[in-house]
Structure formats: structure tokens, C-alpha cells
Amino acid sequence: MTRPARRIARTAAAGAAVLLALSACSSQGSSAPEASGSSPSSRKLSGTVTVFAAASLKESFTALGRQFERQHPGTRVTFSFGGSDTLAASITAGAPADVFAAASTRTMALVTDREDAAGTPVTFVRNQLEIATLPGNPHKVSSLKDLTRSGLKVVLCDRTVPCGAAAREALDTAGLTLTPASYEQDVKSALTKVELKEADAAVVYRTDVKAAGDKVEGVEFPESATAVNDYPIALLKDAPHTAAAKAFIELVRSPRGLKVLSEAGFLAP
Incomplete structure (x- = not known):
């Protein structure tokens, strides 16, 4: 092989090595965001999700709780149903809970005004x-x-x-x-x-x-x-089981959740 030919071969080999190294780095870097961005419902969940919910949600949420437990073996959903204002007062007084679903934005504000909710509540249904x-x-x-x-x-x-x-x-x-x-x-x-x-x-x-x-x-x-009431739902700031609580909220807002709620007579948000 002539000297110019040997130089060309060495250059090509070096370029191939650089491309292989860059490809490896790219593969390793792209996997990290996928893992960190996985939704709560796609991960293995455990623990008890405590939900404080308006009394009018009793039948629908009880059914959704059973669905959630079947979908995520090893989890449990417990409920405290009652007047939204009473539940809000319990939350602001420090009652341990993961999720709050109120029958009006006014009662949800009793919790958000005290900064006891994590993030912004979302209206998931309405009622008449x-x-x-x-x-x-x-x-x-x-x-x-x-x-x-x-x-x-x-x-x-x-x-x-x-x-x-x-x-x-x-x-x-x-x-x-x-x-x-x-x-x-x-x-x-x-x-x-x-x-x-x-x-x-x-x-x-x-x-x-x-x-x-x-x-x-x-x-x-x-x-x-x-006098149609909006029903907001929120993850609570000091939720003991955040991942499972987020997954329950996802279920409530999913097409399956809305189907259960609409069959009970609730209106779309």
C-alpha cells in the first residue's frame, strides 16, 4: 500500500471510531429522560392512597377505587366521604390524605389558599x-x-x-x-x-x-x-404516597374514569 493510501485508511478508521463513540453516548443519553419521564401508572405502585371526596362521589369513586386496586396489585384505596367544607377543614388542620376531590371550586380554594395542594386543581366533572x-x-x-x-x-x-x-x-x-x-x-x-x-x-x-x-x-x-357545580381534584402537598395518588387521579380523569362518572349522571367538565 502506498503512503497516501495508508494515510487515507488511517483517517477513515479514526472517523469510524469517533462515530461509534458518539453513537454510544447518544444511546446512553436518550434512555435517561425516558426513565425519568415515565408516568406513575406505568411504574410498580404500592401503598394506601387516602382520598377525601365529596359525598356525591361515593358510588363512582368506590367503583374506581376497586378498578385501581385491580390494575395495581399491592395498592389500596381508602375513602373519607362527606361535606366538602368539612373535608377541607380536616385537610387544613393536618389530616393525612393524598387526594382531595371537592364538589365546588370554592371549597377547593379553602385548601389551595392554605397552600395544602401540590399544583393546580383540575375540574374533572360537573353536577346539577x-x-x-x-x-x-x-x-x-x-x-x-x-x-x-x-x-x-x-x-x-x-x-x-x-x-x-x-x-x-x-x-x-x-x-x-x-x-x-x-x-x-x-x-x-x-x-x-x-x-x-x-x-x-x-x-x-x-x-x-x-x-x-x-x-x-x-x-x-x-x-x-x-347552579351547576364544577368538581376539582388535587394532589395534596404532603401526600404520603405521591406516585400512587397521581396514578389514581390519572384514572379519574381517564376515559375509563369519565365513563364511570358519566354513567352515574355527572356532566363532562
Whole structure:
């Protein structure tokens, strides 16, 4: 081989070595972001996710909790259902929880204003009011105005909880004054009064009427359109099981989660 030919061969070999080295570095560098960017649902999860959720979410979230546990063996989801304001107060007082799902943006603000949420809450569904009456509607309730009739025993949610605030907004829209037989601490308590025949009617969510089946009869009213509640969900700042909590929120917001919620009567966000 001539001297120029040998120089060309050495140069080509050196160039090939550099290309191989660069290729190796590129392969090693590209794998790191993929690992760090994997979603919580794609990793092996464990631990108990504690969810504080509005009472109206009880049936839907219980079903989603069972789905989550089947999807992630070794995890468990526990729930505390109740009035959103009561749950928010527990969270700001230091109650250990991973996720908060409220029935209004106002009650979620009680938590975010204290910086107890990690990140910005996201609205995942909406809900609308409906009147729950005794089966067969013996008092012939057909409108919100009918609830003001003398002798009719009506219950409302407390004004501090989202279903009570929404009912008050609907009544104000209709220009009606209603003095209820009692104010209840959450929507399930108001519905139970009708189910037990301790009240003739209650203003609750359409989802609760649907969940009650033939225990009550639902009556829609147009003023409910002015008092539709947004439901936000958030990861809490001091969540003991962050990865699993994020994965549960992903499930709630996924097409599978929204299917369960829409079948329960919730509206799309």
C-alpha cells in the first residue's frame, strides 16, 4: 500500500471510531429522560392512597377505587366521604390524605389558599341539582316553587356545603324563599331523610337521585342550570404516597374514569 493510501485508511478508521463513540453516548443519553419521564401508572405502585371526596362521589369513586386496586396489585384505596367544607377543614388542620376531590371550586380554594395542594386543581366533572321526592311523588311536586307549599317538609344541604350553596343560588334565581325542615351536613344526609320518609322532598344532585334508584323519584327544574357545580381534584402537598395518588387521579380523569362518572349522571367538565 502506498503512503497516501495508508494515510487515507488511517483517517477513515479514526472517523469510524469517533462515530461509534458518539453513537454510544447518544444511546446512553436518550434512555435517561425516558426513565425519568415515565408516568406513575406505568411504574410498580404500592401503598394506601387516602382520598377525601365529596359525598356525591361515593358510588363512582368506590367503583374506581376497586378498578385501581385491580390494575395495581399491592395498592389500596381508602375513602373519607362527606361535606366538602368539612373535608377541607380536616385537610387544613393536618389530616393525612393524598387526594382531595371537592364538589365546588370554592371549597377547593379553602385548601389551595392554605397552600395544602401540590399544583393546580383540575375540574374533572360537573353536577346539577334535582329534587328528590317520595316514590310516586305523592305530593305532586313539579317545580322548585312547589317546595314552598305550606305543610310540605323539605330538607336542604347546609349553606356552607356545595349542594346547599347551589340550592340557595337556584332559589334566588327563581325569586323564592324556602324555610327547610332541616339543614343537612352533606347531600347524602339530605337524601336519606327522603329515603326514610322523614321528609317529603330534598334538593340534592341528580347523581344522588340516580344512585338511590327506586327509593326516591327525581324532579328536574330549570333553575338548576344556573347552579351547576364544577368538581376539582388535587394532589395534596404532603401526600404520603405521591406516585400512587397521581396514578389514581390519572384514572379519574381517564376515559375509563369519565365513563364511570358519566354513567352515574355527572356532566363532562
